[in-house]
Amino acid sequence: MPLSLNIAITHLMARKRQTLVSLSGIVLGTAFFLAVSALMRGSEADFIKRLVDNSPHITVSDEYRGADIQPATLQWPDAAINIRNVKPQTEVRGIRGHQQKLAFIESLDQSSGGLRVAPALTGSVVLTFAGRVQAVSLTGIVPATMRQVSTIEDKITAGSLDALNANPNGIIVGQGLIDKFKLAMGRNLNIATSDGVVRVMKIVGIFRTGNAAYDEGQTYALLKRVQTLLNRPNRINRFVIKLTDPYRARDVAAVIEQRIGYKSLSWLEASEDIMNVLFIRNIILFSVVTAILVVASFGIYNTISTIVMEKHRDIAILKSMGFHARDIRHIFVSEGVIVGMIGSAFGVVLGLGLMWLLGQVTIKSPFVSNDLVHLPLYNGFDQFVIAIGFAMISSVGASYFPARKGGRVHPVDILRGAA
Amino acid sequence: MKANNLVRVLPATIPVTLVNDISIDIQRGEFIAIMGPSGSGKSSLLYLLGLLDAPTSGQLWLDGVDTSGFDEDALADVRLAKLGFVFQFHFLLAEFSALDNVKLPMIRLGKLSTPDIDLRAQKLLSDLGLAEHMLKRPDQMSGGQRQRVAIARALANDPVLILADEPTGNLDTASAANVRQILRGLATQQGKTVITVTHDPVFASAADRRVALVDGKLDPHWVLPGMAV
DSSP states (O other): OOHHHHHHHHHHHHTHHHHHHHHHHHHHHHHHHHHHHHHHHHHHHHHHHHHHHHSOSEEEESBOSSOOOOHHHHHOTTSOOOOOOOOOOBOTTOBTTHHHHHHHHHTTTTTTTSEEEEEEEEEEEEEEETTEEEEEEEEEEOHHHHHHHOSGGGGEEEEOTTHHHHOTTEEEEEHHHHHHHTOOTTOEEEEEOTTSOEEEEEEEEEEOOSOHHHHHHEEEEEHHHHHHHTTOTTOBOEEEEEESSGGGHHHHHHHHHHHHOSOEEEHHHHTHHHHHHHHHHHHHHHHHHHHHHHHHHHHHHHHHHHHHHHTHHHHHHHHHHTOOHHHHHHHHHHHHHHHHHHHHHHHHHHHHHHHHHHHHOEEEOSSSOOOEEEOOOOOOHHHHHHHHHHHHHHHHHHHHHHHHHHHTOOHHHHHHHHO | OEEEEEEEEEOSSSOEEEEEEEEEEOOTTOEEEEEOSTTSSHHHHHHHHTTSSOOSEEEEEETTEEOTTOOHHHHHHHHHHHEEEEOSSOOOOTTSOHHHHHHHHHHHHTOSOHHHHHHHHHHHHHHTTOGGGTTSOGGGSOHHHHHHHHHHHHTTTOOSEEEEESTTTTSOHHHHHHHHHHHHHHHHHHOOEEEEEOOOHHHHHTSSEEEEEETTEEOTTOOOTTSOO
């Protein structure tokens, strides 16, 4: 064992109570960091999971982001040309040549690490039942592909997606609409389009997402049926894409948009506001934890400062023997390192205990479902590394300043005072 | 060891001259007593000779090496390998046993293996009659025993020069006599140079040479009350 470490341990052992106080600062700091971090990041992950699960990772729509470059600019790229009020072209008729585009998106499966895509055609229709009228959005889907990219199947409370295949005139509506119109499974609805086409469709499924606007205003039918109804045979106006790794959505969306030209919106882009909120939450988390550890590091500073003051005589002895200032610093920084290591070790244990306790907490959802909800906890390796890192930095930092002061003690000053 | 025109001035608003133009030649194996009234600069001279303090001006040769211009770390290395200190108050590390205290300088020097360090520390303590007290801590020992531990520690790295600041100042007569005999023996039998600062005329009488210091200057005429220089 190095000499400085030996002396450091002896110093700490001689001041058990003070050492325990500074240790407990670090232990509590580390443990609270872990508990708070597990909870915050757990809820963040839970939130993102819901966001990611319930929304498409990428939506390709029949729009363009910007206007085409105008011929005048192409002709004279260096000229000062200003064309005002150029509007992006809108493909009112939907995505052109969607079969080839579908094939292209599917070909990205390998490079994007897993990708599912479903075509959809959405249009507005007016729904009439027993003299009441409601405008809703009707989305034409292919059940086989839709179930791979959407959680809608899990939300179905009666009937099924496959019922659409069995009955081409079937329609799936939300619980909100059912309640509003006092509908039930198997009832027929009149659907009118803007072209004046009217069809009768039968309710073959009911879903409930918990989002009122969605439950009242969204309906699903077979893609082929919607294409005929809206008079857009063989057209779609949306690709809904799910990725195995949702965090690659931005890159994949960029690849798709560059190739096929249509606006491809990733969920990260679509939910930027929420991502900003989460980012701010993380900043708050780290500020709080840094504050805890700064307070804890004052405990260490105090202890080691006191030891240095008390040990001026010892420092003078060691220096007169031939110890360098560096050796003296080593002693006191070692004390900080020891407190930091033991403190973060116990802190991790206590933190795991707190996380276990939090994991035991179950909450009965105050909303419809009767499921017991566990607090979402994150238990990734990285937060332990960060916790220990913070603890070590604060202990070493807090011990360095008294150590440096100790290293500067001049033996003659002490000897003159004592002898 | 040789000192040439050593001067040490304490920088302050009114600078204080602690040691004023002292030149001295000390032979190997010589036992020297520095004497003089309180505040005459005896201890300051000892700190200069012991390389604990750097002179404001003047040169100091130790073992044929000019130490002027050495930085703090270089001086510390010389102290570690060639010098040993004994102070008026025992100045041992309170949390360590006598044995550990003696081992410290050897561990720091790192020339001997751990078992050899252990053996040498035990031998040094046994030679000074502390065989039974090796594992005691300083506060469990008498003043005389502690001072002997301090001497053993000063000898740990087999230094050429032992410096002692009032080594008997705090001891009863019997212990003082014991310490005096030990230091005398170190000079006579082991050929170590011993420089001590003392007020004690009996102690000083054991030295080969007595040097008197008055107001930071060597004074060949100064006489300690009760004895001839």
